Amino acid sequence: MSYKKTGRFDKRKADELRPIKMEVGVLPNCTGSARVKAGKTTAIAGVYGPKEVRPKHLQLNDKLLIRCYYDLISFSVTDRARPRPSRRSRELGLVIKNALEKSIFVEDYPKSMLEVFVEITEADAGSRCAAITAASLAVADAGIQMRDFVPAVAAGKIDDLICLDLTKEEEDVHDGGGATDIPVAYIPSIDEVTLLQLDGKISSKELIEAIKLGIKGCKKIHEMMGKTFKENYKIKAVKE
Amino acid sequence: MTKDMKNYILELAEKNKRNTGNRGLNDFRELKIETGISVNAEGSAKVQLGETIVIAGVKMDIGTPYPDTMNKGNLICTGELAPISDPDFEPGPPDSRAIELARVVDRGIRESDAVDFEKLCITEGEKVWNVYVDFYVLNNDGNLIDACGLAAIAALKVARMPKLNEEGKVVHGEWSKEKIPFKKIPIPTTFVKIGNHIMVDPDKDEEENLDARLTVTCSESEINALQKGGEGGLKLEEIELCLTKSFKIREKIVESIAKLKG
Numbered sequence: 001m002s003y004k005k006t007g008r009f010d011k012r013k014a015d016e017l018r019p020i021k022m023e024v025g026v027l028p029n030c031t032g033s034a035r036v037k038a039g040k041t042t043a044i045a046g047v048y049g050p051k052e053v054r055p056k057h058l059q060l061n062d063k064l065l066i067r068c069y070y071d072l073i074s075f076s077v078t079d080r081a082r083p084r085p086s087r088r089s090r091e092l093g094l095v096i097k098n099a100l101e102k103s104i105f106v107e108d109y110p111k112s113m114l115e116v117f118v119e120i121t122e123a124d125a126g127s128r129c130a131a132i133t134a135a136s137l138a139v140a141d142a143g144i145q146m147r148d149f150v151p152a153v154a155a156g157k158i159d160d161l162i163c164l165d166l167t168k169e170e171e172d173v174h175d176g177g178g179a180t181d182i183p184v185a186y187i188p189s190i191d192e193v194t195l196l197q198l199d200g201k202i203s204s205k206e207l208i209e210a211i212k213l214g215i216k217g218c219k220k221i222h223e224m225m226g227k228t229f230k231e232n233y234k235i236k237a238v239k240e
Numbered sequence: 241m242t243k244d245m246k247n248y249i250l251e252l253a254e255k256n257k258r259n260t261g262n263r264g265l266n267d268f269r270e271l272k273i274e275t276g277i278s279v280n281a282e283g284s285a286k287v288q289l290g291e292t293i294v295i296a297g298v299k300m301d302i303g304t305p306y307p308d309t310m311n312k313g314n315l316i317c318t319g320e321l322a323p324i325s326d327p328d329f330e331p332g333p334p335d336s337r338a339i340e341l342a343r344v345v346d347r348g349i350r351e352s353d354a355v356d357f358e359k360l361c362i363t364e365g366e367k368v369w370n371v372y373v374d375f376y377v378l379n380n381d382g383n384l385i386d387a388c389g390l391a392a393i394a395a396l397k398v399a400r401m402p403k404l405n406e407e408g409k410v411v412h413g414e415w416s417k418e419k420i421p422f423k424k425i426p427i428p429t430t431f432v433k434i435g436n437h438i439m440v441d442p443d444k445d446e447e448e449n450l451d452a453r454l455t456v457t458c459s460e461s462e463i464n465a466l467q468k469g470g471e472g473g474l475k476l477e478e479i480e481l482c483l484t485k486s487f488k489i490r491e492k493i494v495e496s497i498a499k500l501k502g
Binding site: 079087088090091093094095097098101102172182187190191192193194195196197198199200201202203204207208211212215 | 307308336337339340342343347350351352452454461462463464465466467468469470471472473474475476479480483484487
């Protein structure tokens with residue numbers, strides 16, 4: 001079976017994103033918050049800070065300390081996920097932090113801390129990417145000085161087809177070359193990739209093609225993030 | 241003090257020189273691999289990469305398969321940043337660095353089909369082999385991902401299968417003549433970007449001053465795992481450069497693993 005010939009399960013084009021919905025300022029208690037829905041995958045991000053560093057010994061004297069927590073809600077997946085941080089979520093907290101850090105003017109907030117919490121309420125692949133997009137919007141909503149938004153999306157390969165924004169169904173393909181998942185986060189204004197992971201089997205040439213596709217997808221999401229954000233402040237301005 | 245170190249590293253990089261080892265930007269430090277360092281492990285290895293020292297061991301027992309891989313054995317990798325190896329490492333449960341280390345090594349072995357996990361299935365859906373690969377850092381001078389990745393793959397390459405008694409239970413301390421069904425050799429290569437320079441096999445000082453990090457794990461002609469680390473970003477051209485270099489470096493290193501015999 002060739003996915004190049006038959007196309008994708010949901011009839012999307014290879015470079016087509018799932019429908020995305022974004023909302024900013026969804027949780028009143030947070031300094032900043034956002035919800036991102038990509039297809040079925042839903043991430044809610046909330047930010048607290050900048051605030052005093054706790055525990056004290058983690059304090060950085062020259063820049064902001066960013067701590068990220070990724071959490072998969074127990075009923076967000078088909079088999080119940082054990083509530084409590086897993087090894088996977090610990091790693092994802094780290095890669096999300098690494099994806100966001102370059103977008104924030106960390107030097108402007110020495111001796112302070114920013115905590116970013118992401119809850120995945122529905123997981124249908126691409127949850128770390130939705131998490132980064134949501135977290136970046138939440139950081140912006142918190143009024144933290146930023147260079148740019150950080151959009152993220154997974155590129156990948158299903159058997160022989162290089163494509164964008166894989167669903168769980170596509171990730172689980174085992175025939176032929178199987179599925180390869182390549183989450184990418186990209187900051188357009190500095191033209192740098194800040195998240196890049198891969199597991200699967202892919203040649204160098206195909207990988208470069210996939211990363212390029214990922215960057216293209218990120219640029220589209222970036223545009224939407226800007227629009228969502230502006231729209232949000234228009235609504236706020238009218239209300240107040 | 242770190243600013244000075246960074247400037248020093250950058251000055252050296254201009255001249256294609258490095259902080260440790262007599263080497264250029266694209267060279268590994270001296271690599272020593274020794275196997276059979278443990279009596280009780282199914283397979284074991286010690287890897288020295290410059291002054292970085294790690295040991296890895298393989299243990300096996302019988303377990304149940306995961307629901308999504310009913311016909312395959314299980315791979316469980318854990319990494320310990322032992323406090324003996326670095327004044328900055330503390331005793332206690334693994335922190336996110338240790339978890340990332342273990343998961344990146346795990347992904348390289350799993351996705352490359354280094355071990356034929358289908359052959360490690362005893363009864364489909366009921367009984368399979370659990371393969372535990374544990375690595376311990378004894379001295380940290382940077383690039384733990386590559387050192388642990390190489391130690392893990394070396395330990396698997398030489399590992400023997402435990403003996404089963406008539407009831408199908410593992411007899412501890414005895415081994416059958418069979419070896420673990422080994423297929424491919426994935427080699428991890430870690431690059432760091434400091435300033436505008438990309439260098440391979442970073443030592444501890446280079447890691448402390450990195451802008452971004454990229455680990456590429458490849459087996460033969462395919463790439464099986466990638467992990468970007470560090471707080472900065474990478475340009476597309478820099479990623480392409482790392483990919484090309486990683487295949488060249490693999491060619492140099494793969495022989496030292498391929499020749500290992502249990």
